[in-house]
Structure formats: C-alpha cells, structure tokens
Amino acid sequence: MKSNIDIVVIHDNVKRESYLITELQEQYNNVKLIDDADDGIEYISHNFSHKTIVVLDMDFGNGTNGFDVLKAIRQYSFLIEVIILSANEPSDARNALTNNIPELPGLRVFDYVIRGNPNWQEKVIEKVNKAEININGSIMNAIDSWIEIQSKDRRKKPFVITNDGVQYSLDQLKKAIQQNDDTSRKLEEKILMMAIKLMSKTPKE
Amino acid sequence: MGKTKNLKFNFDISSYRLLGRELITDRITALFEIVKNSYDANAENVFVEFHDVNTRKDISKIIISDDGIGMSYSDLQNKWMVIGTMSKRETRMSPSPYNRKLVGKKGIGRFAVDKLGSHVILKTTVKGSKVLHCLKTDWRDYEELENQQLQLKFDDDSFQYFTDIENEYWEEEVPPIKQGTRIEIYNVTDPWSELDVKKATSELSKLISPIQTFQYPFNIYISSNEYDDFQDRLVENNSIGFASLDTEISFDLKKGTQQVLHFDENTGNLNIIDVPISDSNNGGMGPIKMRLFYFNQNDKRRFKRSYAGAIIDGVKIYRDGLITTPFAEHAIERDKERDILGIDKRRYSGFFDKISSRDLLGFVEISDSLNPMIIEATNRQNFVDNDEYRELRNFIINQIEELEKRLSAQKREEREQTKSNLRIARNDLKETSTIIKAIKNIATPEVKSELGLVERNVREIEVQIKRGINEFNELEKEQNKQRDLFLSLMSLQEYAAEISHVVRTAVANIADSAKFFNVYFPNPKYSEQYLLHASHIEAEMNKLALAIDFMLSYAKSNIGFKEIDLGATLGNLFNKTYRDRFIKADIHYTIEIRDSFVFTHNVKFFEDIFENLISNSMKALKAVKGPKHIKCSGSLKGDMYEILFSDNGPGIPEKLRRKVFNIYFTTTEEDGGAGMGLYIVQTRIKAMKGTVSIIDSEFKPSGTTLKICLPIKSDE
Numbered sequence: 046m047k048s049n050i051d052i053v054v055i056h057d058n059v060k061r062e063s064y065l066i067t068e069l070q071e072q073y074n075n076v077k078l079i080d081d082a083d084d085g086i087e088y089i090s091h092n093f094s095h096k097t098i099v100v101l102d103m104d105f106g107n108g109t110n111g112f113d114v115l116k117a118i119r120q121y122s123f124l125i126e127v128i129i130l131s132a133n134e135p136s137d138a139r140n141a142l143t144n145n146i147p148e149l150p151g152l153r154v155f156d157y158v159i160r161g162n163p164n165w166q167e168k169v170i171e172k173v174n175k176a177e178i179n180i181n182g183s184i185m186n187a188i189d190s191w192i193e194i195q196s197k198d199r200r201k202k203p204f205v206i207t208n209d210g211v212q213y214s215l216d217q218l219k220k221a222i223q224q225n226d227d228t229s230r231k232l233e234e235k236i237l238m239m240a241i242k243l244m245s246k247t248p249k250e
Numbered sequence: 251m252g253k254t255k256n257l258k259f260n261f262d263i264s265s266y267r268l269l270g271r272e273l274i275t276d277r278i279t280a281l282f283e284i285v286k287n288s289y290d291a292n293a294e295n296v297f298v299e300f301h302d303v304n305t306r307k308d309i310s311k312i313i314i315s316d317d318g319i320g321m322s323y324s325d326l327q328n329k330w331m332v333i334g335t336m337s338k339r340e341t342r343m344s345p346s347p348y349n350r351k352l353v354g355k356k357g358i359g360r361f362a363v364d365k366l367g368s369h370v371i372l373k374t375t376v377k378g379s380k381v382l383h384c385l386k387t388d389w390r391d392y393e394e395l396e397n398q399q400l401q402l403k404f405d406d407d408s409f410q411y412f413t414d415i416e417n418e419y420w421e422e423e424v425p426p427i428k429q430g431t432r433i434e435i436y437n438v439t440d441p442w443s444e445l446d447v448k449k450a451t452s453e454l455s456k457l458i459s460p461i462q463t464f465q466y467p468f469n470i471y472i473s474s475n476e477y478d479d480f481q482d483r484l485v486e487n488n489s490i491g492f493a494s495l496d497t498e499i500s501f502d503l504k505k506g507t508q509q510v511l512h513f514d515e516n517t518g519n520l521n522i523i524d525v526p527i528s529d530s531n532n533g534g535m536g537p538i539k540m541r542l543f544y545f546n547q548n549d550k551r552r553f554k555r556s557y558a559g560a561i562i563d564g565v566k567i568y569r570d571g572l573i574t575t576p577f578a579e580h581a582i583e584r585d586k587e588r589d590i591l592g593i594d595k596r597r598y599s600g601f602f603d604k605i606s607s608r609d610l611l612g613f614v615e616i617s618d619s620l621n622p623m624i625i626e627a628t629n630r631q632n633f634v635d636n637d638e639y640r641e642l643r644n645f646i647i648n649q650i651e652e653l654e655k656r657l658s659a660q661k662r663e664e665r666e667q668t669k670s671n672l673r674i675a676r677n678d679l680k681e682t683s684t685i686i687k688a689i690k691n692i693a694t695p696e697v698k699s700e701l702g703l704v705e706r707n708v709r710e711i712e713v714q715i716k717r718g719i720n721e722f723n724e725l726e727k728e729q730n731k732q733r734d735l736f737l738s739l740m741s742l743q744e745y746a747a748e749i750s751h752v753v754r755t756a757v758a759n760i761a762d763s764a765k766f767f768n769v770y771f772p773n774p775k776y777s778e779q780y781l782l783h784a785s786h787i788e789a790e791m792n793k794l795a796l797a798i799d800f801m802l803s804y805a806k807s808n809i810g811f812k813e814i815d816l817g818a819t820l821g822n823l824f825n826k827t828y829r830d831r832f833i834k835a836d837i838h839y840t841i842e843i844r845d846s847f848v849f850t851h852n853v854k855f856f857e858d859i860f861e862n863l864i865s866n867s868m869k870a871l872k873a874v875k876g877p878k879h880i881k882c883s884g885s886l887k888g889d890m891y892e893i894l895f896s897d898n899g900p901g902i903p904e905k906l907r908r909k910v911f912n913i914y915f916t917t918t919e920e921d922g923g924a925g926m927g928l929y930i931v932q933t934r935i936k937a938m939k940g941t942v943s944i945i946d947s948e949f950k951p952s953g954t955t956l957k958i959c960l961p962i963k964s965d966e
Contacts, residue, residue, distance in 0.1 A: 058755050062779040064766040104751060132754040161754030166765060
C-alpha cells in the first residue's frame with residue numbers, strides 16, 4: 046500500500062517524468078513537484094502539514110534560493126523533514142545538519158544528497174523513506190497528531206502548566222511544537238528522560 | 251582493604267550508547283571531560299599524572315585526582331552508578347560557596363574514562379569521612395555484553411543486562427581532613443607521546459580564561475615520570491604573551507558605561523571610548539569584558555616554536571571565567587572547528603583586510619548575573635539565537651573590525667614611512683655632496699683627492715637609493731596588480747563551482763533518463779515518457795557542449811592582465827568591430843563616457859561582457875519595426891563606476907528579470923539564443939567584483955536597461 050505522507054519536491058531541474066518523481070509516485074500517493082522557489086514557499090504556506098517531506102534544491106539561480114524556502118518552511122513548522130538535493134556540495138546544508146548556521150541556528154535539515162553523484166535517485170528515495178520513519182516515530186509528531194484529533198473545545202482549554210507557572214492549551218502546545226521553541230524542546234526532553242528513567246528502573250527478574 | 255562487595259550500574263545499553271560513549275570522540279576530549287567534572291565538584295586542584303605511557307605497557311597508567319567535594323557511598327550508588335538522573339541538569343550550580351556554573355556534559359564524564367583505558371579504579375571520599383570508597387570497573391565486560399546484546403538473542407536464557415555486571419567495591423581508611431576523587435586508569439588504550447601530553451596541556455589551558463581572576467582558584471597540574479617538562483607542571487594559558495597587539499575593553503557598572511574599540515582615522519590610533527552599557531534588564535546583552543590578541547606572521551612562528559601542537563584559534567566566550575560549552579569541545583581536525591561567531595565567514599567579502607580566527611586569540615568574559623540572556627543551546631553546539639546573543643556577536647565582530655582598520659592603517663603608515671625615509675636619505679646625501687664640494691674648494695690637494703673618493707662613493711650610494719625608491723614604487727604597483735589578479739582568481743574559484751554545478755546538473759539529468767529506461771522499459775504504462783526522455787538526453791548533451799565551449803573561452807584567451815581604458819575600449823568595439831553590423835541592421839548607437847576609468851583586467855574577458863550585451867540587443871531589436879537604438883553610457887557614482895547599457899527592444903517582463911542571468915535561460919531560442927549570454931556577462935562582472943542588474947528602461951515604455959557597477963579600487 047502506498048504511503049499517505051506528503052512529498053513535495055521543490056527543484057528547478059527535476060522533471061515531472063523523471064525517474065525520481067516516477068519512483069516516488071510508485072511509493073507515495075501525494076507527490077508534488079514545484080520548479081520555482083517562490084512557488085514552493087507559496088505552496089508550503091497554504092498546504093503545510095506536519096506529515097510532509099520536502100526535497101529541496103538550493104540553487105535556483107538568481108533571486109530566492111533554497112535557504113529562503115527552508116527559512117519559510119521553518120516559520121510554519123519544525124516537524125516537516127527537509128532533504129536537500131543540490132548539484133553543489135552545500136556547505137550551508139551540512140552546517141544546517143549540525144544546527145550551525147551562525148545567522149540561522151536551528152534550521153535543521155534531515156539530510157542532503159548531491160544530485161549527479163552515482164545513484165543519487167536511490168539515495169533520495171532512501172532518505173525520504175528514512176524521513177518517513179522519523180516522522181512516524183517522532184514523539185512531537187505523535188503529540189501533534191493527537192492534538193489534531195481532539196475536539197476544538199478541548200484544544201482551547203488549559204492543558205499543562207510549566208514549572209514557571211505558564212499555562213498552555215493544546216492549541217498553544219501545538220504551536221510551540223511547530224515552532225520547536227524552548228517549551229516544546231523541554232517537553233520532548235522530559236518525555237525522553239522519563240522513558241530512560243523507566244527503562245533504567247525496570248528490575249530484571 | 252575493608253569489606254568487599256559488588257555494585258551494579260543502574261542503566262541499560264540504550265542509555266549507555268545514547269548518553270555516553272558516542273559523545274566522547276577522542277582521548278583529549280575524554281581528559282577534558284574528566285577535568286571538567288573536577289571543576290564541577292568544586293576542586294581547586296586537579297592532578298593529571300601519566301605513568302609509563304610512552305609505549306603501551308602493563309604498568310602504564312593515568313591518574314586524575316582532585317580535592318573536590320568527592321562522593322559518599324550513597325552518591326556513588328545513586329549518582330555515579332545511575333545514568334539518567336542527570337543531577338547536574340537540575341541544579342546548574344556547584345555547591346556554595348563556590349557556586350560554579352556546571353560545565354560537565356550531561357553526566358557522562360564517567361564514560362570518558364573508558365576512552366582512556368578499560369580498567370578503572372575510582373576512589374572517593376567526602377570531607378570529614380574516614381572512609382575512602384573504592385570501586386573497580388572493567389569496561390571490557392560492558393563492551394563484551396554490548397556486542398552480545400547487539401546480536402539480539404532474546405530467547406537466550408543466559409542473556410545478561412548491563413545492570414547484571416558486578417563491579418567490585420571496597421572501603422579503605424583515610425585521614426578525615428582529606429576529600430576528593432581519584433580515578434586510576436589502567437590498561438591504557440593508546441600510548442601518550444610527549445607531543446600528545448603537550449597537546450592535552452594546550453587543550454586544557456583553554457578551559458580557563460587567562461584574563462579572569464577567580465575567587466576560588468582552579469589549577470590543573472600535569473606530571474609524567476617520563477617527560478622532564480612535566481613535573482607537576484601548572485597548566486597555564488600563556489599563549490597571549492606572543493601577540494604583538496593586545497587590546498582590552500571593560501565596563502563600569504557605577505557609571506553605566508561600556509568600553510568599545512574605536513579607530514580614529516585622523517590620528518591612526520585605536521582608542522577605547524565609552525558608550526552606555528547595553529542593559530540586560532531592557533533586552534540588551536549586558537556588559538562585556540573582552541581582550542583581543544593579534545598575532546602577525548612573526549608572532550605566530552614564535553608561538554608555534556614555543557607551543558608544539560598548540561594553535562591560535564580565534565575568539566572564545568567564557569562565562570564566569572570558564573569556557574562556555576560551544577567552545578569547550580575539542581575538535582581533532584582543525585577544519586572541523588566551527589566558526590560559531592562567524593569571524594571567518596566575513597573574509598570572503600574582503601580577503602585582504604580581514605583578520606582570520608587563525609591570527610587572533612580573543613577572550614570574551616560574560617557572567618551569569620550580568621548577561622543572563624546569553625544562553626548556551628541545549629545541544630551544546632551553539633548559543634540560543636536571541637536578540638541578546640546576536641547583539642553580542644555583532645559586538646565582537648565590531649571590535650575585530652576596528653582592530654582591522656588599525657592594522658591596515660599601520661601597514662599603510664609603514665609603507666609611507668619607508669618611502670619617506672628613502673627620500674630623506676637621498677636628500678641627505680645630496681646635501682652631503684654639496685658640503686663635500688664646498689670643502690673641496692678650500693681644501694689642500696691631498697684632502698681634495700681623498701674627498702674625490704668620498705664624493706664618488708656618495709654618488710654611488712645616491713644612485714643606489716634612487717634605484718631603491720624606483721624599485722619600491724614598482725613593487726607597490728606589482729603588488730596592486732597581484733591583488734587584482736588574486737581577486738579574479740577568487741572569482742574563478744566561484745566560476746569553477748558554477749561550471750561544476752552546470753555539468754553535474756546535465757549529467758544528473760542524463761543519468762535520470764537512463765535510469766528511467768533501465769528500470770521501466772518496456773513497461774507500456776510509461777510509453778509516452780520514453781520519447782520525452784530520449785529528447786531530454788539530447789538536450790542535455792547539447793547543454794554540456796555549450797558549457798565546454800564556455801570553458802574553452804578561458805583556455806583560449808590570453809590570461810594576461812593589462813590596463814584597460816574603458817572609453818577607448820568601448821569606442822573601439824562600437825566604432826570599429828560592430829559598426830558595419832549596426833549599419834546593416836539599421837541600428838543607431840550612442841556612446842557617452844563622461845568620466846575616464848582605467849583599470850587592470852583581462853581584455854578578452856572585459857570585451858566578452860559587451861559583445862554579449864550587443865549581441866543580445868541586436869537579437870531583441872529584430873522585432874522592432876521603427877527606429878532601433880542601442881545606448882551605452884558611463885560615469886562615476888561615488889566609489890563605483892556605473893555603466894548603463896540600453897536598447898529599445900521589447901524589454902524583459904518584470905517577473906523574468908531575476909531569472910535572465912541564469913545559465914541556459916533564454917527568451918530568444920528561435921534566434922539562436924542559448925541562455926549563455928547574460929550568464930557570461932554576470933560571471934565576468936562578478937570576476938571584477940562588480941554587479942549587474944536590470945533596471946527600468948531608459949527607452950520607456952519599451953526596452954531594456956542593464957546597470958553595471960564596477961568598483962574603483964583605491965591604491966592601498
């Protein structure tokens with residue numbers, strides 16, 4: 046069965062009939078190809094869902110480039126996985142992998158593939174598959190999906206209070222998760238810590 | 251030895267791998283981590299001892315001991331043996347009165363030990379206790395188990411967990427005044443040469459800011475029974491002693507002032523001036539102390555001679571005297587060090603005047619109380635990106651820029667001074683000649699003949715100095731030329747990257763089509779696509795051929811640089827090379843070069859720009875029914891020379907303007923446009939450090955105007 050996760054390829058050198066797109070369509074129901082960076086930003090702004098994987102070019106010639114698109118994506122959500130596909134070795138992308146762009150910390154990308162290297166299409170597909178596992182296995186994505194299926198009323202009511210006394214409704218929590226802000230990071234950290242504590246405290250019989 | 255029993259670590263493989271081993275990448279980092287733990291334990295002294303480590307032997311051992319608060323039996327059991335408690339994360343400060351900000355990684359220092367040697371004896375005690383708690387761990391047992399666990403034989407009855415491994419525990423007696431922790435590492439993993447120990451010393455010296463005085467000292471001593479230089483040697487950061495330029499800025503809380511560097515162009519001095527403190531209560535970064543040490547080539551050589559293995563590595567931020575975490579992790583490979591403050595990134599914008607982090611040591615002092623919003627990110631790789639941190643980064647870069655201004659002024663000054671000294675020497679000699687002549691008139695014949703000899707010598711020296719002055723001037727010119735050449739080579743690098751992008755894109759497209767055939771042919775579902783792919787392959791091959799032609803233009807053209815007079819060159823191109831073609835095509839042209847502009851560049855490359863522009867305009871003008879115009883004007887605009895190139899063709903729609911410089915982008919395909927023209931124009935102009943853009947047409951409402959700006963280089 047094909048996966049329902051959204052795949053958006055934003056690239057000016059990938060054609061609709063290309064092997065990459067054809068093969069992605071064999072595996073995924075929703076594959077969208079956009080050949081312009083500005084159109085890519087436009088599309089994401091109207092259609093973003095946390096269950097999206099974006100395959101992104103860096104170099105669109107003059108004007109808006111892949112980083113602008115990445116920045117725009119991150120404005121909407123930190124849960125969207127982004128795979129960079131560029132003919133250049135993107136040092137900025139590599140930096141993004143380690144969260145280390147001085148001007149833009151936190152612009153995380155999932156991975157990058159150099160277009161033109163041997164078997165680049167397989168590599169992209171492999172990364173897309175991995176990103177899908179990541180999305181499905183992410184604690185934050187799980188919480189985000191769970192919030193989505195709650196009733197509107199419930200989402201508006203206060204749900205958690207942080208140690209500093211700040212109150213969060215589910216809607217606010219959802220926003221925090223998408224922005225990957227301190228609260229959401231702390232929440233994730235605490236859930237992980239709890240899991241580790243539980244694991245380490247389970248006595249072996 | 252007192253009673254013996256066994257203790258078990260309370261964690262499982264996943265946490266062992268997740269939190270521990272994979273975060274410690276090499277042994278110097280490991281040592282660094284253990285010493286950081288001592289700091290967190292309020293130690294004032296840490297002793298690192300290397301015993302017989304030059305070659306790996308059975309007796310090799312490393313001992314790290316401190317006089318910190320140590321651990322009680324319950325600490326050992328509930329903290330040391332339990333991963334995941336992360337007691338450090340809950341209280342960010344070490345116990346009072348030290349109140350040190352904790353620097354150790356998330357409780358993984360104990361794993362660092364594993365990197366140094368597999369067999370460990372930990373001995374620890376707290377103040378007032380008479381008992382020394384001793385624990386023996388053999389990490390090999392864990393490694394073996396890890397290998398077993400990775401095989402995932404869950405149905406195996408003999409399956410063991412990490413928590414099953416027993417570690418021998420016993421107690422010894424100590425005098426009650428003693429406190430602290432001692433880690434003895436046996437079965438040392440790698441030999442430590444003297445150079446390795448020196449490197450470790452150099453790394454450890456970075457832990458503490460050399461410009462901070464602590465209320466409670468933190469001293470690290472290194473000793474070795476094999477290396478004479480290391481006999482309880484105090485680890486100190488002496489690197490700054492070699493710098494030839496040292497600046498320091500601070501602040502005054504009472505007056506509310508922050509010192510900043512300011513280069514005064516009139517006096518050529520680097521002054522320190524007061525500005526208001528950026529108040530942390532009002533969204534500011536807070537007051538900053540900073541010292542910058544600049545190393546020129548000589549300083550660097552002396553530094554390297556004295557500190558084998560040490561490096562000059564830029565600006566680091568210290569909080570309350572101790573290095574902040576983004577800088578606290580050692581990188582084995584120099585190139586993998588991260589330019590957190592963005593100092594080196596600036597160099598691409600102006601190679602010649604910028605200082606790199608390899609010329610500079612800087613110590614920025616912040617504190618928890620005065621700079622509360624400068625926060626290390628939880629991933630320890632950077633700082634939290636907030637306004638305060640951005641302000642701090644700009645502040646640091648600004649100080650470096652003032653220093654750069656001072657250095658380039660100094661260079662200019664030195665050059666001028668040499669020139670003027672040479673001139674003075676020549677004048678002095680002239681005067682000497684005159685005096686000799688005067689003396690000769692009244693001297694005796696013997697003296698006269700002697701003076702004749704002196705006169706000849708003086709004249710010879712005069713000639714030599716004159717030659718020296720000329721050579722100096724020539725050298726200066728040559729240097730400027732070389733700088734120009736270098737700048738264009740830099741853009742060649744950019745160009746090479748671009749060409750490889752083009753070739754890779756074409757190759758990737760061809761490979762994609764080939765793959766399509768390979769995987770899907772002859773599946774009838776895709777029968778329409780096969781034809782498309784065949785034509786894609788052909789088109790991509792043609793693009794590759796064009797790219798090769800473009801590359802060949804570099805190979806064919808004379809790479810030599812010479813002086814170009816803009817007006818004369820354009821005049822030549824319009825009035826001679828293209829005149830007949832303009833007449834034939836019924837095109838009227840105008841050249842208006844108002845200010846003269848002479849620069850050094852490759853003539854062919856420069857002509858390429860205008861040949862492509864003219865060719866584009868001629869193609870565009872084919873569609874025009876009425877009068878056809880091409881106009882080229884040039885004039886000085888501030889420190890740029892501006893050229894406007896216009897035609898009254900159909901123009902370029904607004905939304906395509908940013909795309910027209912892309913390679914292979916064309917709107918005149920039927921006229922043979924291949925999308926290379928404006929790409930070449932842009933590449934060539936970039937090589938001259940200039941810019942090109944499309945602006946509103948001079949021939950409104952139709953037409954196209956390109957604006958080219960070229961920098962006018964000063965003779966610095």
